[in-house]
Amino acid sequence: MPIVTIQVTREGSGPGRDSVTAEEKAKLIAGVSQLLLDVLNKPLDATFVVIEEVELENWGWGGLPVPEKRRRLAAGGN
Template sequence: MPYVNIKVTREGVTKEQKAELIKGTTDLLVRVLGKDPKTTFVLIDEVDMDNWGIMGMPTTDYRKLGSGD
């Protein structure tokens, strides 16, 4: 029973994009590990950029440096 947790910054990921991530992740587990899609769970967490850090600072501050995407 695979459980995959995808975390992305909250920046307007669409319903369609989330559906594609869920399907693609499930398909990958089926193809590579032979897992049953009926028991494969994918959870997408959207995290506020102030709650996501990189290089010792919140993502919002990091991106102000022009170093982030």
């Protein structure tokens, strides 16, 4: 019984969006489940997929909180 956890930032995937849509989550669940069936022969009814939306401020990248890292990159830094 595989359990797969997908973590995404709670910022959505486009301007003005603050979350991943239910349709996008359904596609992620279907795609990951199908991948496990194709690669590991795990039946769909035995596969569990958990999607966790994490506040952007709770992510780090390159030793910095993501918002700060993005500010620096936008300003031409690291």
